[in-house]
Amino acid sequence: MNTQTPEPRPDPCGLAERLCRFLSPYLLPTAETTSCDLEVRLAPPEAFLASWKACCTQPATIRETYAEGFTLKVKQGWLDDGRLVAWDEDKQVGYLIDRNRRHVDFHGGAGAFIHLIELVRYHGLLVEQAKGTAILHSSATLNEDTGGAIAIAGMKGAGKTTTMLERVVNGRQRYFSGDKLLLDVIDGRVRARGWPDFPHIGLGTLRQFPSLIKALGDDLRSLVDSDMPDQKKILLQPETFAGLIGRSPVGTAWLDEIVLPQVQLDEPLRTHRLTRTDIQRILSERSIFEWPHTFITSTWHGLPPAGQGLSAHLSPDLVEALCEVPWTRAQGRAQQQATAQA
Structure with missing residues (x-):
């Protein structure tokens, strides 16, 4: 854009x-x-x-x-x-x-x-x-060893933010994107671009990261320490969030992996790689992608390309390239919660 x-x-x-x-x-x-x-x-x-x-x-x-x-x-x-x-x-x-x-x-x-x-x-x-870009509903981290992006994708409530924060706060990876990844194909490889985010984070997620709570201001800490339910989400100013976990050093990276978390399962964390058939089924369902032509926030003003017949479509080249990327399903929760300083 x-x-x-x-x-x-x-x-x-x-x-x-x-x-x-x-x-x-x-x-x-x-x-x-x-x-x-x-x-x-x-x-x-x-x-x-x-x-x-x-x-x-x-x-x-x-x-x-x-x-x-x-x-x-x-x-x-x-x-x-x-x-x-x-x-x-x-x-x-x-x-x-x-x-x-x-x-x-x-x-x-x-x-x-x-x-x-x-x-x-x-x-x-x-x-x-x-322009043919796919919008993946995904948090993302950067693997500093490879320079590639790891998408943490799924529908609302899957645990995208929790999984991303665990990896970043523990120092294993760096923050790349908060809620969306823009995917397209360059020379047969999947390019991932991050997207600016105004973070909405559940209290239950924040409560798992004592170091983040400690770094919040008094007003936000009092919300986290209140008896509000874990499902309650709060807004963090972008500047506050960046101060907690850092900004992405880059806006674009090659896509290394897609992780599909299910942290709501009350069981020890276990992971397994998806088969090509599994990946094709997920891509055909389109449920982990977003379609801006259906968003009133994208179309209310009528500015082109609003109203130009866009549809929920993934290009064949992107589907094929995504099938070559490793996909991992991560079910359950890690046994030890992150307590490192942000």
């Missing part, structure tokens, strides 16, 4: 700098100016005209979730010239969207960061899907 900001503008809230930090190392500045998939121009909320607000009469949901502060709703409407406008009164965030030019004038202040990152990263996922 290529994004572009036309020219520097005053940014007293530091949104642009924080966005670039959030996207790194997966999306990086480029000198290329010939084309881009999305052009975003930042402006203060005061610059969103009253006449535009008056057009915003139709309620619309950008994202709805249990995570406090992450539910995003707007009222939207159309200008006479065909541009879409949307306004979030609570967060004081406005959008002026020109679909034909793939251009967004984004109006927001200090409280606009979640709006901004969801616009960029979810549109980016849609662009990648349109």
Whole structure:
């Protein structure tokens, strides 16, 4: 995905700098100016005209979730010239969207960061899907010996984050990606690209890592130490999470292995390699992949390639290449929980 900001503008809230930090190392500045998939121009909320607000009469949901502060709703409407406008009164965030030019004038202040990152990263996922990239629902670590990525994939609740943290906190591997991997084929090999994440982590997961709890601030520690159920998830600021486990040193790596955890099984950890037949069955089910064309967060604004007939499809080349990658099913839990300093 290529994004572009036309020219520097005053940014007293530091949104642009924080966005670039959030996207790194997966999306990086480029000198290329010939084309881009999305052009975003930042402006203060005061610059969103009253006449535009008056057009915003139709309620619309950008994202709805249990995570406090992450539910995003707007009222939207159309200008006479065909541009879409949307306004979030609570967060004081406005959008002026020109679909034909793939251009967004984004109006927001200090409280606009979640709006901004969801616009960029979810549109980016849609662009990648349109280009043939597969979106694997996966955490990932880096094997520093090989430089390759190890995908820890599965559906919600499988134990992706728990498994990733155990490997990173124990110092066996480095963090690579939090919740998604972008997969494509280069010269017959599977390339894995990480994707920026705003971590939602279950209290039960955090409670398994005393060193992480110790490093959290008082407010977050009190949540972990409370009587809230293990299933309760909390938001960690990206900067906080990076301070706990580090940032990935790279945005791209060859895919070394796919691990399918099942940590909810109350039994000692056991692993086994999957056969080619097992792998083909999993790939045919498509359940561990995500399809951005079905996400309202990726499509609400109508920016291309939204509405262009995308489908849940894996390329034959990628399927064949994934069958050549080792797959491991890991069932149960390790006997000793990580206590090393993060």
